[in-house]
Amino acid sequence: MDQRRNSAPDAARGGGDSAGETGVNAIGLPRSGGVGNQLRKIVTLSRDFERHVGAALDVNATDLSAMEHLMVSGSLTPSELSRRLDISTAATTLVVDRLVALGHAQRHPHASDRRKVVVVPAAASVARAVDELMPVIGGVASLTQELSPEERTVIEAFLTRVVGVYESALAPDRAMDAGGPSAA
Amino acid sequence: MDQRRNSAPDAARGGGDSAGETGVNAIGLPRSGGVGNQLRKIVTLSRDFERHVGAALDVNATDLSAMEHLMVSGSLTPSELSRRLDISTAATTLVVDRLVALGHAQRHPHASDRRKVVVVPAAASVARAVDELMPVIGGVASLTQELSPEERTVIEAFLTRVVGVYESALAPDRAMDAGGPSAA
């Protein structure tokens, strides 16, 4: 979170780190212009930002993701949490243990199924998380609201197609979800 | 990568998971409309995609990130790699060990500084990585080229502002980095 420059004084052969934004880089990958570059930056920055929020709440990436799911859904069982986090139920037990130990969540018995446990996020922790997340969520919301309807339409359509590109790349077989982009 | 639905039959209190895309969710966070939603999807999908690429090359997330830096820069010293990955130099030694063991990179002595080591990515591994990355990189590039100049301008300006939002959120003090092209 301190040094993320491209000044690569140690790059060993060829200072080819500054291949520009519209050309190709050292290995011939097309840079896809400024738009692709900005998308890449957003992905990287969002990861940095999540780490920042996690540090603010003293939780690791997995636990923060769990908190986000809990905040969105209000409460979840460990099983459901393990499905959403894509980790084992054993690891989820530890995730909940850590969240409980920090006071970020509580375990409650399920009302009708005594096998189940209900994990509820602590109000204070939710408030702190929202405080941390608001700059970005609110910032993007503000940017979106400043757009004209036409601009918003253009941007949303483009982003939807980008989502389609990712989904096609991830699941070449069943990628008919976000409308097949012509580039597929 | 199999179940990522929002059908939350286990949500314990209030099925408030379907708060819609334009309203607020269970805790009152504004959803910032479809644009914010698509951005979030892109971030999530790009993480999934990186995992997918990493699996294809038999490397973990850190090692894949190292490979990406190596591909972009052509070659790097372990120290520079550790700075870019934001991990300790000790961890970087292990990263390079793993890449070398898999044949993805090689260690070479530095030409003029005998303390240094130069890590060079293997051509075959770079080719495989590019093969895996092309569907997304090329797909986004294609989408961008299909845009009209006006659309591209609108989208790039918006994405640049989103980048600014993230940077402001991460570094409230020194957020004048992405060269504030407020509209272009």
Add this chain to the structure above:
DNA sequence: CAAACATAGCTAGGATGCTTAGCAATAAGG
């Protein structure tokens, strides 16, 4: 109703990947 099967959450033991601390070799400066 009772036996068989399924589900939920937990514990135990092992693997992976990160950290801090400290080392030897090399470079740079007085």
Add this chain to the structure above:
DNA sequence: CCTTATTGCTAAGCATCCTAGCTATGTTTG
């Protein structure tokens, strides 16, 4: 030459994940 900084490495420890397996509870079936 002698001191200090830098580089890359090793060693020991910690955090987090996984698989395997257990108990308790729920569900199905004869």
